[in-house]
Structure formats: C-alpha cells, structure tokens
Amino acid sequence: MTDASFHSASGEPIESVLREELNHGDAMIGTIIPIMRHLLASDDHSVFSEEIVARTRAMLEDISSQLLIARGEALQVQDARNLDAAEVQAMVIALCGDAALLAHLHGLAVEWQLTERLHARLGLDPVLSPLLQALIASSEPAVAAAGMSLLASQTRFTQAQRRMKLALTELPAEILHAAIIALGEHAGPGDEGALLAEKALCDSYDEGRSRLGLMARLIMGMGGNAQSALSIEHAGVGMFITALSIATGQDRTLATLTTNEGQVARLALALSSAGMKPASVEQQFVAIHPEISLPEGFEGLGADRAAAILSVGTGYPR
Structure with a gap:
C-alpha cells in the first residue's frame, strides 16, 4: 500500500495527523445533504448521471410511489397504482425536506457501491458472506432461523438495489415515520387517505424483521465473537458496517460513510476504537482501500485515544 491519503510532516504526532484528516473528512460530510438536496430537487435530470445521486433519487421516487399507492389503496381509489408523474415528483420534493431520510438513502447507495466494488475486485458475494x-x-435454532431470514432479506435488498428500489418496510422506524409525516404534509392536514395509509403501514411494519434489524440482532447476539464481523471479507459489507456502527456507537449511516475514500482517518480511528489491533486495521484497509497505508505511529495510538479523537461530531444527520 502507499500513503495515498494520509499526509503529514515528518515527525508530526499521530494524533495531529489523524485530527487534521478527520476534520477535513468531517467538513466534507457536512456538505453532503445540502448538495444532495439541491441536486435531487433540480428539474435538470442531466445532473443525475453520477451513480450515487441517481440511485438516491431512484429510491426516493420508489418510496414516493409506494406512499402514494398506499394512500390511494386506503381510499379504495380505482387504479391506485396508476400514478401521476408530477405528483410523484412533488412527493420526492416533500421527502427531500427530511435530512435524516435523505442521509439514510444516500448511505444505502454508498453501501451498495462498495458492495459492487468488492464483488468485482475480491469476489465478495453480495448476499451470502462466510x-x-x-x-x-x-x-x-433461533440463530439459524434469523440467519435464514437475513439471507432472504439480503437477497431482496440486492435485487432491489439492482433495480434502484427500496421497500418501505426496510426503512428504520424513525425514517419510516418521517416518510409518513411527509405524505401527510403532501396530502394536506387531516387527509383521510394519509391517515388510513399510516395505520395500514404501521400495522404491517416490524423493524426487527427488516434487513438492518436482523443484522443488528445477529451481531449483538454473537457476544464476544462479534469482533469477527469487523472483517469485511468475512462478514460482507452490510454486516461489517452494522458491526462497526454497534462497536463504535456511531449511527449506521455515518459508519457507512466511514468506508469512503475521503474518510480514511475516520475508518482507521473507528476500527481502532472498536478494539482492533493495528495489523487487523491494516487488513481492512487492504480490502477496502488497497492504495492507502496507515500513517507512521498508528500502531502506538490505542483504542482509548482513537475513541477520544473520534468523539468529535460531524454535523451529519443522525
């Protein structure tokens, strides 16, 4: 590996190097949602050629369609699935008003991009990891059953991402709630269809059976063996990100962004604060960022010091 992203003066303390890189990465993270919101709200579709933006917008459109269909079906509207394109776009704009929802979808797009990249470079199966x-x-039996449920859920997620879609039932509870609130605001105060749709959606929702819910339950159930989930080649991208989120106390969306090239300091600090030895941290860099090496002196940092540096906020929606 080469020192592609860690730049420092010779002899500069490792804490200073990492703090500088972390501050730079956090400044980048703080601009993501305002820029994404502007791009997604634009009427000029030529700006959506970039994969992450295109995928995020497509998921927003799919969620908007599902919400509008749920409202139409609740009102027993004939041809409830025959949606007006302008209304779908208006619903997209309404959803863009919630920063946490937008951040979540952006994070899923980043996760899928990494999944495809590691599948191509390392042959890492996007569905069934070791x-x-x-x-x-x-x-x-309970673990095996939850594993089978996750296999089915991960299969659906993979198929959906290839079509740039996302089921409402796969959203975390607070994100689904935000989407339902946006539907109500779009439909108008006291709209009967929105209220009936909210009841139907909530009645059929079980966060524990969602892909992210199953991942969290399985990893927390591993106890002391959960450290093995911090190997991306062993756990797969989704489980790795969830394990990193749990181990560091970071929001999962932020843990996802940690895998980006511009966030190498955050990734190194997160892995170290999770209790990984420097050699194991370097193994993850070989898998995720093979062109980047850890800075000199990183081996002397320690988990506590890494956690203290990482504790600085980012301004990213949580």
Whole structure:
C-alpha cells in the first residue's frame, strides 16, 4: 500500500495527523445533504448521471410511489397504482425536506457501491458472506432461523438495489415515520387517505424483521465473537458496517460513510476504537482501500485515544 491519503510532516504526532484528516473528512460530510438536496430537487435530470445521486433519487421516487399507492389503496381509489408523474415528483420534493431520510438513502447507495466494488475486485458475494453461512449453520435454532431470514432479506435488498428500489418496510422506524409525516404534509392536514395509509403501514411494519434489524440482532447476539464481523471479507459489507456502527456507537449511516475514500482517518480511528489491533486495521484497509497505508505511529495510538479523537461530531444527520 502507499500513503495515498494520509499526509503529514515528518515527525508530526499521530494524533495531529489523524485530527487534521478527520476534520477535513468531517467538513466534507457536512456538505453532503445540502448538495444532495439541491441536486435531487433540480428539474435538470442531466445532473443525475453520477451513480450515487441517481440511485438516491431512484429510491426516493420508489418510496414516493409506494406512499402514494398506499394512500390511494386506503381510499379504495380505482387504479391506485396508476400514478401521476408530477405528483410523484412533488412527493420526492416533500421527502427531500427530511435530512435524516435523505442521509439514510444516500448511505444505502454508498453501501451498495462498495458492495459492487468488492464483488468485482475480491469476489465478495453480495448476499451470502462466510459469516452469514456460519450463522445459518449454527446449532442454535433461533440463530439459524434469523440467519435464514437475513439471507432472504439480503437477497431482496440486492435485487432491489439492482433495480434502484427500496421497500418501505426496510426503512428504520424513525425514517419510516418521517416518510409518513411527509405524505401527510403532501396530502394536506387531516387527509383521510394519509391517515388510513399510516395505520395500514404501521400495522404491517416490524423493524426487527427488516434487513438492518436482523443484522443488528445477529451481531449483538454473537457476544464476544462479534469482533469477527469487523472483517469485511468475512462478514460482507452490510454486516461489517452494522458491526462497526454497534462497536463504535456511531449511527449506521455515518459508519457507512466511514468506508469512503475521503474518510480514511475516520475508518482507521473507528476500527481502532472498536478494539482492533493495528495489523487487523491494516487488513481492512487492504480490502477496502488497497492504495492507502496507515500513517507512521498508528500502531502506538490505542483504542482509548482513537475513541477520544473520534468523539468529535460531524454535523451529519443522525
């Protein structure tokens, strides 16, 4: 590996190097949502050629369609699935008003981009990782059953991402709530269809059965063995990100952004604060950023000091 992203003067303390890189990365993170909101709200579709923006917008359109269909079906509207394109776009604008929802979808787009990249470069299966295989083969029936449920959910997620779609039931509870609020605001105060749709959606929703809910439950159930989920080649991208989020106390969306090239300091600090040895941190860099090496002196940092540096906020929606 080469020192592609860690730049420092010779002999500069490792804490200063990492703080400088972290501050630079955090400044970049703070601009993501305002820029994304501007691009997604634009009527000029030529700006959506970039993959992440295009995928985020497509998921917004899919969620908007699902919300409008739910409202139409609740009112027993004939041809409720025959939506007006202008109304879908108006719903997209309404959803863009919620920063946390937009950040979540952006994070999923980043996760899928990394999944495809590691599948192409390392042959990492986007559905069935070695860790998931082991969980499915567990002698504990509850673990094996949850593993099978995650396998099915990850399969659906993979198929949906290839079509640039996302089911409402896969949203975290607070994000689904934000989407439902946006539907109500779009439909107008006291709209009967929005209220009926909210009840129907909430009645059919179970966060624990969602892909992210299943990942969190399985990793937390691993106890001391959860450290193995911090190997991206062993756990797969989704499980790795969830494990990193749990181990560091970071929001999962922020943990996802940690894998970006511009966030190498945050990734190194997160892995170190999660208790990984420098050699293991370097192994993850080989997998995720093979062109980047850890800065000189990183091996002397330690988990506590890494966590203290990482504790600085980013301004990214949580």
